[in-house]
Amino acid sequence: MTISEFLSMYAGPFFGFLGAALAAGLACVGSAKGTGLAGEAAAGLLAEDPSQFSKCMILQVIPGTQGLYGLVIGFLALMKMGLFNGTVSQLTVNNGLLILAACLPMALGGLLSGIAQGRVAAASVNIVAKNPNDWSKGMVLCIIVEFYAILSLLISFLMIMFGF
Amino acid sequence: MAIVKMKRLRLMGMRSDRESLLHLLQKLGCVEVDEPAIDLSDPNWSALAKPDGRDLSNAKERSALLNHALSVLKKYAPAKEGLFRIRPKLTEQELFDPDFYRQGLETAQAVVDGERELASLTAEQGKLQTQKAALAPWLPLDVPLELGGDGAVSVIFGTIPAKADYAAMEAAVAQASDLTSLTYASADRDLQYFLLICHKDVEEACCEAMREFGFSRSNVRGWTGTAADNDRMLDNQLAVVAQKMDEAKEHIASFAPHREALRRCVDRAEQDIAREEAKSRLVDSECAFFLEGWVPVPDEEALVHALSDYTCCWETWAPEREEYPSVPVKLKSNLLTEPLTTITTMYSLPAYDGVDPNGLMMPFYVFFFGFMFADLGYGLILAAATLFIQWKIRPKGGFGQLVRLMIMCGISSAVIGLLTGGFFSDFIVRFTDMLGLPQPVIPFLSVPEGSGVPGPVLDVMGNPMGVLVFSLVVGLVQIVVGMAVKFWMLCRDGQVLDAILDVGTWWVIFVGIALFALGVGNVAGYPVVLILGCLMLLGQARNAKGIGGKLGAVIGGVYNGVTGYFGDILSYSRLMVMMLAGSVIGQVFNILAAMPGGGLPPAVGIPIFFVIFLVGHSFNIGLNIIGTYVHTSRLQYLEFFKQFYKEGGRPWRPLELNTKYVDIEEEK
Numbered sequence: 001m002t003i004s005e006f007l008s009m010y011a012g013p014f015f016g017f018l019g020a021a022l023a024a025g026l027a028c029v030g031s032a033k034g035t036g037l038a039g040e041a042a043a044g045l046l047a048e049d050p051s052q053f054s055k056c057m058i059l060q061v062i063p064g065t066q067g068l069y070g071l072v073i074g075f076l077a078l079m080k081m082g083l084f085n086g087t088v089s090q091l092t093v094n095n096g097l098l099i100l101a102a103c104l105p106m107a108l109g110g111l112l113s114g115i116a117q118g119r120v121a122a123a124s125v126n127i128v129a130k131n132p133n134d135w136s137k138g139m140v141l142c143i144i145v146e147f148y149a150i151l152s153l154l155i156s157f158l159m160i161m162f163g164f
Numbered sequence: 165m166a167i168v169k170m171k172r173l174r175l176m177g178m179r180s181d182r183e184s185l186l187h188l189l190q191k192l193g194c195v196e197v198d199e200p201a202i203d204l205s206d207p208n209w210s211a212l213a214k215p216d217g218r219d220l221s222n223a224k225e226r227s228a229l230l231n232h233a234l235s236v237l238k239k240y241a242p243a244k245e246g247l248f249r250i251r252p253k254l255t256e257q258e259l260f261d262p263d264f265y266r267q268g269l270e271t272a273q274a275v276v277d278g279e280r281e282l283a284s285l286t287a288e289q290g291k292l293q294t295q296k297a298a299l300a301p302w303l304p305l306d307v308p309l310e311l312g313g314d315g316a317v318s319v320i321f322g323t324i325p326a327k328a329d330y331a332a333m334e335a336a337v338a339q340a341s342d343l344t345s346l347t348y349a350s351a352d353r354d355l356q357y358f359l360l361i362c363h364k365d366v367e368e369a370c371c372e373a374m375r376e377f378g379f380s381r382s383n384v385r386g387w388t389g390t391a392a393d394n395d396r397m398l399d400n401q402l403a404v405v406a407q408k409m410d411e412a413k414e415h416i417a418s419f420a421p422h423r424e425a426l427r428r429c430v431d432r433a434e435q436d437i438a439r440e441e442a443k444s445r446l447v448d449s450e451c452a453f454f455l456e457g458w459v460p461v462p463d464e465e466a467l468v469h470a471l472s473d474y475t476c477c478w479e480t481w482a483p484e485r486e487e488y489p490s491v492p493v494k495l496k497s498n499l500l501t502e503p504l505t506t507i508t509t510m511y512s513l514p515a516y517d518g519v520d521p522n523g524l525m526m527p528f529y530v531f532f533f534g535f536m537f538a539d540l541g542y543g544l545i546l547a548a549a550t551l552f553i554q555w556k557i558r559p560k561g562g563f564g565q566l567v568r569l570m571i572m573c574g575i576s577s578a579v580i581g582l583l584t585g586g587f588f589s590d591f592i593v594r595f596t597d598m599l600g601l602p603q604p605v606i607p608f609l610s611v612p613e614g615s616g617v618p619g620p621v622l623d624v625m626g627n628p629m630g631v632l633v634f635s636l637v638v639g640l641v642q643i644v645v646g647m648a649v650k651f652w653m654l655c656r657d658g659q660v661l662d663a664i665l666d667v668g669t670w671w672v673i674f675v676g677i678a679l680f681a682l683g684v685g686n687v688a689g690y691p692v693v694l695i696l697g698c699l700m701l702l703g704q705a706r707n708a709k710g711i712g713g714k715l716g717a718v719i720g721g722v723y724n725g726v727t728g729y730f731g732d733i734l735s736y737s738r739l740m741v742m743m744l745a746g747s748v749i750g751q752v753f754n755i756l757a758a759m760p761g762g763g764l765p766p767a768v769g770i771p772i773f774f775v776i777f778l779v780g781h782s783f784n785i786g787l788n789i790i791g792t793y794v795h796t797s798r799l800q801y802l803e804f805f806k807q808f809y810k811e812g813g814r815p816w817r818p819l820e821l822n823t824k825y826v827d828i829e830e831e832k
């Protein structure tokens with residue numbers, strides 16, 4: 001078996017899976033780091049003032065959405081590849097590579113925006129500490145970052161749905 | 165739907181009427197009292213003085229006492245009232261009933277005294293425990309602790325570090341003299357304890373020998389009898405204290421039935437504080453007082469009518485434009501727009517000469533929320549849950565507004581969810597598929613191919629581009645509405661030229677782009693309207709000086725417009741993405757739930773399905789509500805308000821009855 005034969009037999013699904021894995025995996029890493037950062041800051045405040053739990057929890061959850069967006073893209077990629085109706089083995093190398101490329105915006109956008117948003121959320125915990133009534137402003141600040149995860153999701157989605 | 169017009173109020177009354185007038189104003193709740201613009205240090209005003217603050221500090225003290233009593237009760241007798249507490253209804257007279265208040269204060273004092281008693285018992289307990297711990301090392305010694313030297317014999321209670329070698333020390337002491345007796349008592353993590361009895365003459369030598377091992381004397385003075393005797397005695401005392409503490413706790417807990425009464429008194433104390441604070445802003449002379457404040461124009465008549473029973477004089481006038489920054493802002497809302505107040509105040513109230521955004525925002529807010537949350541099942545759950553809260557506890561303030569807003573948003577989500585074909589995402593299809601049943605025929609929600617019933621109007625999975633374009637068009641509509649408000653505000657203030665050049669220009673450009681794209685209205689191959697719009701851009705130069713300045717102003721205007729308006733419109737793509745994300749995540753949970761059930765008999769598969777379904781969808785609902793709420797708010801703040809909003813209003817804080825634990829009923 002030549003290399004090109006090998007590639008044409010196996011590489012299509014591989015690249016496709018790689019894309020889905022990156023989209024879901026990296027976005028989840030971003031969310032984990034983001035919620036982790038926010039959670040640490042929140043725990044610091046809660047040690048002093050446990051009554052702010054719900055506000056802190058909402059701030060901590062906000063950087064969690066990137067992981068979900070990554071899951072959405074990963075899931076759509078798997079669907080497009082035909083994993084759920086059993087045609088995944090017929091995926092061509094070309095289409096596999098398209099899936100991989102389509103997943104990249106979500107993978108990178110999710111990873112980095114999740115971390116950045118986590119930092120904003122952690123800083124917003126300070127608002128809760130000093131001025132609990134103004135905490136929703138911190139929430140709005142977090143959501144500004146969220147938009148870029150949304151744009152990543154949008155472009156990845158369009159590429160997957162209309163790529164081939 | 166508008167910002168309520170305010171009038172400045174000046175009122176002079178008799179000092180003897182002061183308290184009852186303040187009560188009246190508090191009941192009416194339509195006057196905000198603020199500081200009069202009088203400089204009391206000016207010798208001309210030397211006859212005037214501020215009322216003393218004694219009553220205010222008394223009211224605050226009482227409130228602190230009552231609140232403290234409530235927190236003590238909460239600690240020792242937690243209330244079992246669940247999530248929802250129903251506020252009792254009272255008349256104003258009942259709230260201010262002096263006997264009830266006095267009893268409440270007495271109860272609160274008793275509760276606080278009980279806690280003080282408990283605190284001193286706790287201190288006592290701590291002291292006894294410290295003593296017990298100090299005795300513990302000497303328990304094995306069967307020697308009275310008061311044992312001292314009798315001239316010939318020295319008795320030394322000593323310690324050496326835990327790491328030191330006791331046997332070696334014993335040997336060293338024996339070597340120093342044989343007139344010694346060394347008894348080992350015990351050891352703990354830090355020290356080893358022992359008793360040395362020796363002849364007085366060799367005490368020095370023994371101590372010298374032991375010093376090498378880190379010896380130090382231990383102080384057991386003040387005790388009589390053996391350590392064990394004392395320990396037993398302490399145990400008895402501790403038992404007594406513990407029993408007393410239990411009794412004290414029970415005593416405190418026995419006040420639990422008075423909790424509601426205490427709460428009622430807290431509310432009463434808060435009203436007193438509010439009134440006394442208003443009083444502290446008055447100015448008094450020997451026999452009269454002077455009040456300045458704001459009264460909303462619609463309430464003026466009621467106020468005047470109520471004041472006619474008193475010997476007093478007053479005047480009101482509309483504020484000048486320069487005074488606008490200090491005028492309090494009250495939004496006049498109806499049933500539908502009132503809930504939006506929470507969204508507006510989170511941003512900032514509009515300035516007095518601004519525009520009340522609630523009514524303008526309402527249709528967009530509810531629609532956007534519904535569009536992003538779009539799911540029949542989710543929407544019904546949200547609407548039902550918030551309706552239940554509203555019906556059960558009638559929440560007040562910002563939380564109440566949020567609850568009522570979510571009722572509307574839930575209904576809107578359910579309707580849009582139905583039209584877009586989402587019922588717990590694709591629950592119907594997955595569930596019937598798992599059971600091996602044919603797909604049911606339900607209009608919009610479950611439409612098998614060729615069934616002939618209407619399918620979803622907007623299907624984000626089937627036609628994402630269509631939904632995306634729709635989102636952007638809706639966004640354009642909101643932005644144009646915002647611009648129209650700006651246009652109106654500029655015209656109202658007489659700046660018609662600014663309105664046409666700053667706002668109108670872009671409308672012409674938008675229309676021009678639309679016509680150009682459709683290929684309509686071209687004259688000799690040129691898109692006339694678009695060119696006209698671009699020419700109007702030159703109007704941006706009208707206020708700049710010099711050719712460079714004018715050029716810069718035009719370029720700046722073009723740049724800001726292009727990046728601003730197009731960035732704003734693109735921002736509405738989140739409408740489609742949030743709808744998509746919610747629906748796909750729901751779908752993922754449905755697939756996960758159906759997966760184990762595929763190969764199992766329905767009796768096993770269905771419970772498993774619903775467990776995963778329940779967990780997954782609760783998670784999705786929770787996360788989506790937060791996300792949708794914030795994204796919808798953001799679209800209002802950053803895209804909509806940006807077009808016209810003039811913020812910075814000072815919230816209206818009248819002297820009123822503002823209760824937390826009870827509701828005041830109108831007296832008939």
